[in-house]
Structure formats: structure tokens, C-alpha cells
Amino acid sequence: MLPTELIGRFHPLIVHLPIGILLFAFAMMVFQRIRKIDIDVVIGFALFSGALCSIAACVAGWFLAQSGEYDAALVAKHQWTGIATTALAALAFALKRFRWVLMVSTVILLTLAGHYGGNLTHGEDYLFPKKKTAQSVNIPNLDSLQTVELASTTDSTATNSGNEGVPQTVERKTFIYRDYVVPILENKCYSCHSATKMKGGLRLDTEAFIKKGGKNGSILSPGNPNASSIFSCLLLPPDDDNHMPPKGKPQLSEQEIAALHFWIKKGAAFQEQIETITIGAGSSPTALAIPSLKLAELPKAPSADSLAAKGSINASVSRSSQEAGILSTPVEVATPAALAQLQQNNIIISDFGQGSNYLMANFVNVKKYRATLLDDLKSINNQVLRIRLSNQPVQDDDLKKLASFKNLTWLNLEKTSISDAGLSHLQNLPNLEQLNLYGTNITDRGLLALPKCAHLKTLYLWQTKVSPTGVEQLKKAMPQLQIVMGGFQFVKPDSMGAGKKELPSGNKQAL
Amino acid sequence: MNIFEEYNSKVNRREFLSGSVLGLGATALSSLLTGNEFLTNDNNLPHFPPKAKRVIYLFQSGAPSQLELFDYKPKLKEMFGQELPASIRGEQRVSGMTANQRSFPLAYGKFTFGQYGQGRIWLSDLLPYHQQIADELCVVKSVHTEAINHDPAVTFIQTGSQQGARPSFGSWISYGLGSENKNLPAFCVLLSRSTSYDQPLYAKLWNNAFLPSEHQGVLFRSGDDPILYLNDPPGVDKVTRRDMLDVLAKLHKQQLETVLDDELNSRIAQYEMAYRMQTAVPDTLDVSKEPDWVFDLYGPQARKPGTYAANCLLARKLIENDVRFVQLYHQGWDQHGNLPTDIKKLAKDVDQASAALILDLKQRGLLEDTLVIWGGEFGRGCYSQGKLTPDNYGRDHHPRCYSIWMAGAGVKKGFTYGETDDFGYNIIKDPVHVHDYQATIMHLLGIDHERFTFKFQGRRYRLTDVAGHVVKDILL
Numbered sequence: 011m012l013p014t015e016l017i018g019r020f021h022p023l024i025v026h027l028p029i030g031i032l033l034f035a036f037a038m039m040v041f042q043r044i045r046k047i048d049i050d051v052v053i054g055f056a057l058f059s060g061a062l063c064s065i066a067a068c069v070a071g072w073f074l075a076q077s078g079e080y081d082a083a084l085v086a087k088h089q090w091t092g093i094a095t096t097a098l099a100a101l102a103f104a105l106k107r108f109r110w111v112l113m114v115s116t117v118i119l120l121t122l123a124g125h126y127g128g129n130l131t132h133g134e135d136y137l138f139p140k141k142k143t144a145q146s147v148n149i150p151n152l153d154s155l156q157t158v159e160l161a162s163t164t165d166s167t168a169t170n171s172g173n174e175g176v177p178q179t180v181e182r183k184t185f186i187y188r189d190y191v192v193p194i195l196e197n198k199c200y201s202c203h204s205a206t207k208m209k210g211g212l213r214l215d216t217e218a219f220i221k222k223g224g225k226n227g228s229i230l231s232p233g234n235p236n237a238s239s240i241f242s243c244l245l246l247p248p249d250d251d252n253h254m255p256p257k258g259k260p261q262l263s264e265q266e267i268a269a270l271h272f273w274i275k276k277g278a279a280f281q282e283q284i285e286t287i288t289i290g291a292g293s294s295p296t297a298l299a300i301p302s303l304k305l306a307e308l309p310k311a312p313s314a315d316s317l318a319a320k321g322s323i324n325a326s327v328s329r330s331s332q333e334a335g336i337l338s339t340p341v342e343v344a345t346p347a348a349l350a351q352l353q354q355n356n357i358i359i360s361d362f363g364q365g366s367n368y369l370m371a372n373f374v375n376v377k378k379y380r381a382t383l384l385d386d387l388k389s390i391n392n393q394v395l396r397i398r399l400s401n402q403p404v405q406d407d408d409l410k411k412l413a414s415f416k417n418l419t420w421l422n423l424e425k426t427s428i429s430d431a432g433l434s435h436l437q438n439l440p441n442l443e444q445l446n447l448y449g450t451n452i453t454d455r456g457l458l459a460l461p462k463c464a465h466l467k468t469l470y471l472w473q474t475k476v477s478p479t480g481v482e483q484l485k486k487a488m489p490q491l492q493i494v495m496g497g498f499q500f501v502k503p504d505s506m507g508a509g510k511k512e513l514p515s516g517n518k519q520a521l
Numbered sequence: 522m523n524i525f526e527e528y529n530s531k532v533n534r535r536e537f538l539s540g541s542v543l544g545l546g547a548t549a550l551s552s553l554l555t556g557n558e559f560l561t562n563d564n565n566l567p568h569f570p571p572k573a574k575r576v577i578y579l580f581q582s583g584a585p586s587q588l589e590l591f592d593y594k595p596k597l598k599e600m601f602g603q604e605l606p607a608s609i610r611g612e613q614r615v616s617g618m619t620a621n622q623r624s625f626p627l628a629y630g631k632f633t634f635g636q637y638g639q640g641r642i643w644l645s646d647l648l649p650y651h652q653q654i655a656d657e658l659c660v661v662k663s664v665h666t667e668a669i670n671h672d673p674a675v676t677f678i679q680t681g682s683q684q685g686a687r688p689s690f691g692s693w694i695s696y697g698l699g700s701e702n703k704n705l706p707a708f709c710v711l712l713s714r715s716t717s718y719d720q721p722l723y724a725k726l727w728n729n730a731f732l733p734s735e736h737q738g739v740l741f742r743s744g745d746d747p748i749l750y751l752n753d754p755p756g757v758d759k760v761t762r763r764d765m766l767d768v769l770a771k772l773h774k775q776q777l778e779t780v781l782d783d784e785l786n787s788r789i790a791q792y793e794m795a796y797r798m799q800t801a802v803p804d805t806l807d808v809s810k811e812p813d814w815v816f817d818l819y820g821p822q823a824r825k826p827g828t829y830a831a832n833c834l835l836a837r838k839l840i841e842n843d844v845r846f847v848q849l850y851h852q853g854w855d856q857h858g859n860l861p862t863d864i865k866k867l868a869k870d871v872d873q874a875s876a877a878l879i880l881d882l883k884q885r886g887l888l889e890d891t892l893v894i895w896g897g898e899f900g901r902g903c904y905s906q907g908k909l910t911p912d913n914y915g916r917d918h919h920p921r922c923y924s925i926w927m928a929g930a931g932v933k934k935g936f937t938y939g940e941t942d943d944f945g946y947n948i949i950k951d952p953v954h955v956h957d958y959q960a961t962i963m964h965l966l967g968i969d970h971e972r973f974t975f976k977f978q979g980r981r982y983r984l985t986d987v988a989g990h991v992v993k994d995i996l997l
Contacts, residue, residue, distance in 0.1 A: 251993070362967075363570050363967055364567075364568055364569070374701055374842065375701075424886065446885075496883070499817060500650055500873065500876070500877070501653065
């Protein structure tokens, strides 16, 4: 967090000082007039400190507004009334002659600014809540739902009379779209996606428009929230261009996200649904329980880059999906002690960016490799996604120590001393995507262990003892695997016509 | 960075004032919040997961003609010798070298183009080896710049400003991401011998400017002694050298306590780096153990130290050792006259080795997280400078559009981006400003170019100044 951000957070605290002091100064002015005593010095001091605190509140407020977490229009109102209050209070201190006029206006503006501030913090309908109507329901409180109508199929009085304790069948009418979805869209989406503004060619204000989607195609896939960009865009990281609502706009609460998820999961109906449910003994029949969602447990939304690459918001296959998936799952931060120990051993640890606790380990600076270094690395086994052991005399048995690195996605073992036996230790790495074995003594036999790593995408086998038959077999077992055999040589331009020639690595005399 | 920590709680007046104004607590807190001191850099970078960890920038100084290499314009052939329509040139200011020309006849050489690879990438027959790696290339045909002369244009693409006195691209990356290999500098510069020299290259192009001076590019010269004064002079052995450096560091630290000049820290760091480089550099740069097939791949020139091909091979060796940013400069592309003959020589200088570098990185698995860039400072005009004959013509500077290519980490393969008009004069689709290009490379390295700044003389500076948009369409 930036220091300025921290100062911003103090705005709600500081802001009450000028409110109190200035109101009290005004009270003293009234008191002075009634009792006809001379407390000008005290009033002057109060106005001075009031104005000073106002300035401090303005500064802090400015920083807080930079966070972009508030509605911009409301912030502007609050900001300008606040600044005007400050200016008037300062004038009231300086121009004694007009003090009464200035102070009366100060108090009025102060009230206004305070009101806007309250609206910012507590919502616009905090002071005077709107009446709930069918058309404009406020964001529903999902814990205690009131809008579900119930009709018992058996006896309408049964629920209230003596039938307690007996499970019964009731008919429940729910209108998730009207009662939950529309209010959310209205509050958080309409400003950019409705009749007045149609960003991305998308409108969300009627059923037809939602079904039609935007310029990138359909946004709703009933029953499948993760394939529906109306939902998946909510889960992208805030910095992502496709994250919705865009950074700086009011974001959806976890409950609201859960409600959308629930709606799509249940088929994204635009009509009232009637379902027959059985209510257990003693349970309250009135609540339609929307299961709460743990955002961290949701399947990961595809990254923006992959979306951009496909040119479609619905395409979701990212090249490094395994790693991207892990990166968006939280992990505890590595302990400084563990990192210090690794640093001492010249193992370079780098990270995946701010807010991520995942790490990469590079042994490039290690002068005297020993297997115990991998034991040290175990202290961060959950955080490490990539390990680069290139050129180190890594032995087969050393790789046993990697078994606990469940999140490992990239492993560089090129030019190490490993052989076939070592590869069998890698089969417990479920997320391995990239394996570099070039310049090792791997043979066809070693490759047999690899199909266990189901997500392996790229394999480097240049300058190994693998034969073309072995490669063919592996390709059959893992069709999605890209195998780089290397040994590239050019076709001389005077014999042009063919593309580049890829020599099989077994063909050593050609290298 | 916590200035209090750094100076061991010795503070100067300005730091003290700004520290106290922002709240004493904030400084203490920031040290708790700003990441981990055990990671490779202290700038809290990257901002997000990087696609590229290293960069090789094959800079083609003098501005290669895109019209002879990448941007196929049959219209020029059709209209050979005719005037460039005034509507195309518009208000464009041309350089002093052609401003007084009475006519601007459209020029076209006897080079043929073809489409290569699955991406059907246009390449001329001047680049037969590029044709064979077309599937790895991402050609951007719509780069444009603001300067019309070499020095400001090279300075612009290298530092983000035409005026100079700003840090080079590599210096920013060195400062931002640091080096993984402790024994080699994060930013290495290789100057190559050319068949012709036109525009000079200055050390300011790889200068650190206001960044701490250990982020200056380290120049590797061609020849037996790639880094001057790195070896111990006769009569000085390792022990003596070590003792001397220890005493020197002690003296520097003493001085630091009195003058609080951060440059002294840089000086200490540079002495230490040079000491470690004494063994690392000869090991890394030694190509004598490279097998013959390497020289078949890069071309026979690669055996001659200092050639472009030899430097491409060195670039691969540096990258293999986790150097962050390798910048290679090749001069001689400024073909105002005799273009058809001269461009053949220059293309021959760079074609095979550039393509070989891509393949060599690929078979080692390094192309996954290394970005290779090939390009100059601006393009060349579609009309002839000087007399136009079927066999001879020249081309003047043209900042409105030119072509570069990238390959490797995070960029699309076999892909062409951007379009110019039929004359190759104006961009008609997807323009990429130099700042956009810089922002995109930063993005590939996991850096948000707008957030990566350095405060100097009261202003926050960044490589892309106040502009730049990431070109997401070329990213994987």
C-alpha cells in the first residue's frame, strides 16, 4: 500500500474533527450573541483549528478518492461541497466582519458535504430507504429472503397448523431474474450496458439483449456460469482489461456474484419458475437459499491475454492454463527465514508479480550443487512453480525430493546428470507443463514415465538418446504434447524450396 | 526503497522533510509492506506474471528499408518512376536530403517477395533464412516514430525520448528486474562489425542516465579483450586484487557516511561485479568449444569475433546464462543511394545469424521465455532519393511507417500485424507508435509501463513518458 493510500484511509477519521469544531464554533457565536460576552478570541481559535482540520480532511479525502472505489459522480459532489466548506471556514476565520454570513453558509455546506459523504459510505438510500416494489428491489439480502411466494400443494393452512413435524411437498415460485439479477444489473451494469450507453455493443436491460450478447458474441450459456462471460468477467483480476465492472466502478459484492452464479447454474431462466420441493420437518419454508460461493474455489477464469488472442471473450483455452490456474489460487506467503536460507545458498528466487506469493527458483548461481539444496527448497514447495536446475550435476535420486512440489509447472533439467531412473520420480507432478531434458542421458525407456504427467505440453529432447521410435510412441500416448527435438539446420539458399529441416537427434553425425 | 534503512538512519534534510510530511509511520510501514528483500529486485516488480524473462534486441541501426525486406508493395513496381501522389504525402515534412528534390518518383527494386510459413508471412528473397523461420516470426508492419533523423530516432526508440539523457531500455529493465546471474551484468551491449558504417552509435544509447549507474549497459567489444580493463594488469594476482577491492569498498563506505551520495553504492557494486566478471566473462564468451554445427547454423562469419553472426552466438550464450537484456547493434542500413547493391550486403550480414539465433534458442527451450526483437529506428520512403534507374536508387528516411519483427516469449507465431497503404507510405490499419511498442515489451516482461517510474528532479519518469498502449493483439 502506498503511504498516500494509507493517508486516504484516515479521511473518515479526520473528517469528523472539522465537523465538530466548526459546529461548536458556530454554537459559540450564538452563545456569544445571547449572553453578550466577549469570546471572540476563542471563536477565532476554533475557526482557525476548524479550517486547518478541514484542509487535512480534504487532503486525505483526495487520496481516498484516488482509490477509485467510489461512485465518481457522488465523489465529485462530496469533494466540491467539502472544499467549499473548507474555503468558507477559512474565510470566516480571516474576515471577521462577514463572519455571520460566512458561518451560516459554512454550516449549510457542511451539512450537505456530510450528507454526501454519508451517502458514499453507507449508500444513497441509507437515510431514506426506497420502498421496495417489484420493479426496483434493492440488492436482496440473501440470508433472509422475503420475495419468495409459497403455496402449499396440500392445504394452504397446513404450514401454520398442526402438521408440524411431517415432511410436506410444497410448490415454490421463484423469479430469480426479476428479484435478484435485474437489481444487480441495474445497479452495477446499466450505466454502460443499456439504452444510453452500449459498450462493447452489449445491452443488459432486457431479456432479448442479454440473450443476443455483444460484439464478441454470446455472453450467456445457461447452466454453465464459467462459460458465460457475463459471469466469468467478474472473476478476472481487476487489472485485466476484460474485468467487469471496470476498475474504478462499483464492484459486485460476493453475494451478488453468488446470485448471478446461482441463476446461470439453474438455467438462467427469464421467467418465474415453479418447482416442487419437499420441506423437512421444522425447517423454514420461506427461504430460497442461494448457496454462498467461495470465490477462491471457483474454477479459474481464463486470462485476458488468451481471450485477446482468440479475439473472442468466450474462447478460454490458455496455453499455460495450468500455471494460470494455480497462480489465481491463493497460497500462503513463503517465510522470510526460508528465503534467507535459499539466498545464502545462491539460489535465486523471483516472483510472479505483486499480490502473488508464487515463486520461481533458479540455480544459475550455484557453484557447488549438492542434493541437500533441494531439501532447503522444500520449505517453499507449495509456492514454487518453476525450477531451473540447468547445467547442475543433478542425480536421479535427487529428483525424489521434488515429489512434494505439487504446483510445479516448469522444470529445467537440461544438461544435468539425470537418466531414465530419474524421470520416474516426476510422475507425481500433476501440474507439470514444461520439461526440458536436452543434453541428458534420457532414452526411450525414460519417456514411458511421462504420460503420467497429464498436463505436460512441451518437452525438449534435443541431444538425448531418445530414438525416433520412442518419440513416436510418446506422441501416440500424449497427442497434445509438443516435442522439440532440435538439431535444426538450414537449407542453403541455393537449394531453396523446402522449409527448414529438422534432424532427428539420434542422427548425431549431422550435428 | 526505504531511504532510512539504506543510510542507516542518517537522513538528509530533504528526505527528512518529505518523510515527516508523509507521516513518520508511513515510512516505517512501507518497509514492512514492500515485498521481500530476498527476491531478485527491490522494485516490487514484476507487476504481473511475466511471459518473457529475457530480451535480445537485434538493433538494425541506420533504418533498414521495409520495402525491400518485409512490406511487399506491387503497386510501386506497377507505378515505377511515376510521381508519388501529393495526396499520399500530404503535409509530411521530408528530410533536408530530399526536401529540395523536384520530383518524388516511386522506386522499386528487382527483389521478389513470397509468403512463407503457416502465417503466410511476406518476406523478400533478401532474407532466405528468415523464410525458413517464418513460423516463429511476428512481423509488425505499422511501427511509426516521431523523429526523422537518426540520432533523435534511435534515442527515441532506445530511451523513449528524442532528447537523450534518459535511461536506455535495457537500463530500465536492469533496474526494474535485476539480474538472475550474479556474475554477469543484467544489461549487455554487443557492437558488431559491419560491411559498411554510416551512422555513429554513442554510449548514450545504452546509458543509465538518472538510474543508478550499475544499470548502464556493459559494452562487449569485438576481439580478444571484450571488456576493457577487466583483466588484472601484469603483476597483480587474485589475492592482491581481492585485498585491494576490500580496502576500496571500506573507503567508499566511509565516504558514503559523510556525503550520502548513492553513486558510491553503485561504485561499490560495479567493482564487485567486475571482480566476479573476471572469471565469468571469459567462460561465457569462449566460443572455441562450440561444435562445428553451430558455425554451420550461424554461418561461417560466426567464427570471426565481432561480426554480427559471432555476436548472435554470444547473445545466445549470455542468455543461456540468464543475462536479462542483451542488445546488439548492427550499423550500415542508411542507404540513401545505391540501395539495391548495399542492402544485399547488409541483408547477408544479418539474415542467417538472426534466424539461427531463433532456432538455437528454440532447441534449448530458451525461446519459451526469451523475447527476440529485430528492427531499426524508422523506415525508408517509397520514392527515390537521387536519380532513379531500374538498377539503382536510394531511399530517404521515413518515420511514418516501418517494419520490425519479434519472436519468442509471449508473442504470436507466424503472425503479421498492421498494414500500410499501397505505396507503403501511410499506415492504414493498426498503427504501433514507438511508445506502444515499448509498452508492449514491458508488458511481456510483466511490467505495467505506467506504474514503473523513477523520480528524478521532482518528476516521475518512465520509459514511455506519458504515452503508450500495450498492443494486445500480438500477444499470445
